[in-house]
Amino acid sequence: MTMEKIDVVIVGAGFAGISAVYKFKQQGLKAVVFEAGSGVGGTWYFNKYPGARCDTHSMEYSFQFSEELQQDWEWSEKYATQPEILEYLNHTVDRFNLRKDIKLNTRVEKAIWNQSDSIWEVSISSGELFLADYLVMATGCLSKPNFPNINGIDTFSGEVFHTSRWPEIKPDFTSKTVGIIGTGSSGIQCIPIIASEAKHLIVYQRTPNYSVPARNEGLSQDFVANIKSRYRLFREDNYKQGFGLNLPLNDVSALDVSEEERNKVFEKQWQKGGLGFLTSFNDLLFNMESNYHAQQFIRNKIKTLVKDPDVAEKLMPRTPLACKRLCVDTGYYETFNRKNVELVDIKTNPIDLIKSNSVIVGNQEHVLDTLIIATGFDAMTGALTNIEVIGKGGVSIKDKWKTGPSAYLGIAISGFPNLFMITGPGSPSVLSNMVPSIEQHVNWISDCIEYLRNKNFTSIEADLNAQKSWMEELNEISDQTIYPHCQSWYLGTNIKGKKQAFTAYLGVPPYIDRCKEVVESGYEGFSLSK
Numbered sequence: 001m002t003m004e005k006i007d008v009v010i011v012g013a014g015f016a017g018i019s020a021v022y023k024f025k026q027q028g029l030k031a032v033v034f035e036a037g038s039g040v041g042g043t044w045y046f047n048k049y050p051g052a053r054c055d056t057h058s059m060e061y062s063f064q065f066s067e068e069l070q071q072d073w074e075w076s077e078k079y080a081t082q083p084e085i086l087e088y089l090n091h092t093v094d095r096f097n098l099r100k101d102i103k104l105n106t107r108v109e110k111a112i113w114n115q116s117d118s119i120w121e122v123s124i125s126s127g128e129l130f131l132a133d134y135l136v137m138a139t140g141c142l143s144k145p146n147f148p149n150i151n152g153i154d155t156f157s158g159e160v161f162h163t164s165r166w167p168e169i170k171p172d173f174t175s176k177t178v179g180i181i182g183t184g185s186s187g188i189q190c191i192p193i194i195a196s197e198a199k200h201l202i203v204y205q206r207t208p209n210y211s212v213p214a215r216n217e218g219l220s221q222d223f224v225a226n227i228k229s230r231y232r233l234f235r236e237d238n239y240k241q242g243f244g245l246n247l248p249l250n251d252v253s254a255l256d257v258s259e260e261e262r263n264k265v266f267e268k269q270w271q272k273g274g275l276g277f278l279t280s281f282n283d284l285l286f287n288m289e290s291n292y293h294a295q296q297f298i299r300n301k302i303k304t305l306v307k308d309p310d311v312a313e314k315l316m317p318r319t320p321l322a323c324k325r326l327c328v329d330t331g332y333y334e335t336f337n338r339k340n341v342e343l344v345d346i347k348t349n350p351i352d353l354i355k356s357n358s359v360i361v362g363n364q365e366h367v368l369d370t371l372i373i374a375t376g377f378d379a380m381t382g383a384l385t386n387i388e389v390i391g392k393g394g395v396s397i398k399d400k401w402k403t404g405p406s407a408y409l410g411i412a413i414s415g416f417p418n419l420f421m422i423t424g425p426g427s428p429s430v431l432s433n434m435v436p437s438i439e440q441h442v443n444w445i446s447d448c449i450e451y452l453r454n455k456n457f458t459s460i461e462a463d464l465n466a467q468k469s470w471m472e473e474l475n476e477i478s479d480q481t482i483y484p485h486c487q488s489w490y491l492g493t494n495i496k497g498k499k500q501a502f503t504a505y506l507g508v509p510p511y512i513d514r515c516k517e518v519v520e521s522g523y524e525g526f527s528l529s530k
């Protein structure tokens with residue numbers, strides 16, 4: 001067996017792994033990225049379903065580590081498509097000559113912390129073993145697919161596609177009857193497109209979701225030139241906003257204005273499109289009554305957009321707005337006005353059985369050619385617990401997190417020295433603009449490694465007490481919000497047997513300050529050893 005000693009092993013070649021390997025190489029570290037996929041891109045490599053696109057503005061959902069890159073790259077639309085994002089990531093990899101540092105089709109099978117040598121022993125799918133001073137988990141928040149456990153699903157003999165494992169060759173839906181299970185962001189993005197191609201589309205909806213129109217458009221030269229003329233400042237300003245996104249908050253309570261004024265503000269945001277709907281007022285995420293007004297506004301929109309009142313009623317969510325991730329769509333609700341689209345409520349009547357060519361719901365049998373599974377992910381922790389990572393005392397992350405995930409700053413885990421997570425549980429991650437959050441973590445980890453090497457420390461480990469207080473603080477914040485008030489992947493309730501826990505830190509600016517303070521205090525909350 002070959003055994004190579006390097007400085008850093010990075011797991012995953014999405015936005016996080018790519019920016020990490022770039023940064024570590026810049027500081028002179030020997031780093032390698034292992035990626036299970038056959039191409040770079042992580043979630044943007046695997047989620048190739050029709051209509052997949054980012055719902056953060058493209059000029060914000062991009063790297064800032066190279067001024068030249070951000071000046072040169074031309075995004076074509078306000079919301080970039082999956083192919084364009086993948087092209088961007090491939091361009092970045094080639095531009096900075098990173099391809100040779102990324103081993104594709106390679107899965108990290110196991111990583112064991114060797115306490116006596118202060119080193120990670122990393123086994124990969126080829127059978128090779130790597131020894132690394134540091135292990136960086138760039139495994140993504142939404143990467144391990146969730147497959148539904150529906151009676152008979154394995155017996156379906158037609159085509160089956162999971163949105164997050166979409167095939168390279170585009171499936172042909174023409175003259176086919178297609179069924180889709182799941183109406184989260186993935187379902188909501190692909191349903192209008194598949195509906196326009198298929199002979200018949202049956203949408204199996206368990207819980208209706210709120211969606212706001214994207215109002216996607218091409219980017220004008222003036223708009224692009226304006227941002228590019230002040231890109232660095234634009235990025236800095238965005239880091240100062242709650243979600244780290246350029247979504248200016250209307251700092252007024254929805255309860256402090258008249259109904260007429262409230263609806264005027266909601267309407268303005270609805271017409272503007274996108275996630276800015278959440279910042280229409282300052283308390284939509286904190287006050288149920290304010291949130292209710294926003295819910296009502298969207299329910300009324302659904303009533304107007306969907307012609308059949310029964311279908312409209314079924315599409316209306318009753319949960320707090322944004323408690324499940326708010327979706328952004330192009331023509332989603334209108335799609336249910338098409339004659340070839342049928343909505344089946346599987347909350348009231350769950351799917352009883354899937355047979356070789358059909359789905360049985362109550363006394364109805366729907367004969368299908370194709371079944372699409374849009375049931376999301378084992379989010380936040382799934383990719384981390386999927387790998388056998390064994391820390392001090394022979395304990396794995398999976399075992400450690402059986403009672404719920406816990407991490408310090410969302411970067412480190414007590415009992416796992418020299419292991420860093422990028423946008424791990426406990427950091428703003430999915431409640432922020434992912435790419436800048438990734439880069440903030442990469443910079444923090446890079447500085448930390450530099451510090452350790454300069455001071456001859458061989459290991460760094462999060463203190464259990466610091467970790468506990470951090471998670472308590474996170475929970476105190478989230479308990480003041482609407483997030484714990486419905487079943488969602490934010491809480492992990494979509495995965496059977498998973499311990500319910502909210503793991504995203506709300507508030508990018510205070511989070512960044514805390515990360516800085518930890519460094520300035522000489523890594524408070526960590527134990528450093530020589």
Ligand code: NA7
Pocket residue numbers: 142148149150163181182183184185186187188205206207325346374375376377489494
């Ligand atoms: P989501 O948002 O988790 O949506 C999954 C959907 O699948 C949702 O409607 C679920 O209903 C439904 N689902 C899940 N399991 C089942 C079973 N067993 N039976 C029927 N329906 C089921 O995943 P997405 O991929 O759409 O989006 C994930 C994130 O990626 C998204 O928020 C963006 O941030 C990017 P439920 O609500 O659980 O009743």
